[in-house]
Amino acid sequence: MSAGYPKGRRRRAEIVEAASAKFASVGYRNASMVQIAADCGVSRMGLAHHFPTKEALLAAVLEERDRVNGELFFTGFDATADGLDYFSRLARLVEHNATVPELVSLYAVLSVEAADPAHPAHTYFVDRYTHIRRDIRDALEELHARGLVRPGTSIAGAESDLIALIDGLQVQWLLDPTSVDMGARFRQRLSEMLLVEVP
């Protein structure tokens, strides 16, 4: 596979980058392989060599974005062992998102489009939310066990609310970046729930 050689790897990365930008702006369904090939200056045959189908390209885009976010924010985390550390990573991710509107748009567009069970990323997004809810629940339970959750705060089901808050703030922020400070709102919410400041 030429993808193993530097030139092939670089070309592959350029295609993933172009596809990511296209999916973020027009969605997966509306994106054309011909246009993506043109955007990164490869032939349709060259594109097919790396990604025989649009589904394969979508999978590569999501895998790459998860890899980057994982390396930047979630290497070695364990929400069951240190809930505060987990929320600190999550809060920094929300703050970082305000610097990468295209990436925020990518997830916002795809997650809604993928509600259709026939969408190739449907299972990916269902699983993604299941995992994030579990991590947030683990973190809240760990903090609760240490007596760090504010009295009167119900943590049952709060994992859905916190991820909803992040997603919903993104909708307002994408429409008008001056309308809301996503990182500040998320930290404010955490400070209302916890007795300890999130670093």
Place this chain on the structure above:
Amino acid sequence: MSAGYPKGRRRRAEIVEAASAKFASVGYRNASMVQIAADCGVSRMGLAHHFPTKEALLAAVLEERDRVNGELFFTGFDATADGLDYFSRLARLVEHNATVPELVSLYAVLSVEAADPAHPAHTYFVDRYTHIRRDIRDALEELHARGLVRPGTSIAGAESDLIALIDGLQVQWLLDPTSVDMGARFRQRLSEMLLVEVP
């Protein structure tokens, strides 16, 4: 205008219904006028008679949805005069949404697509969020003035959080309706913020 006669009005309503379903499933950009005409059994000329452009059809869809939700939930409300009444209407709307997935999908798809300033519904959605945030802020301030906001609850900026919660829960619910009870979560959040139960 034939739209003033019963038959023309009925035909127009059928077109708006078909367009709403199409926008909800594939988005505005991806929807074709030819397909919408076919979906409701009118000719392309017949469609053009009622809606000369796709933009005009989108405007009619949004206007119709706002009219129905307005009639069902928001006739005669005044958030500045009775915040509890406003939240009661909003909570009932969130509960109602769980019975109309197509409508929830319509707003979720369009609001994200409309982040692009060139999208014909961009201004509509920016204004929509501005108005909803103002109404929620008015309602919270009215309740705060009556001493009905729970001590320790910061209402500054909470209008962005509450609408984000509603929008974000929709993303999870559209992906997997069994994953979250939108109405219950929204009422739970209100109960954490307020000293009075929302009817």
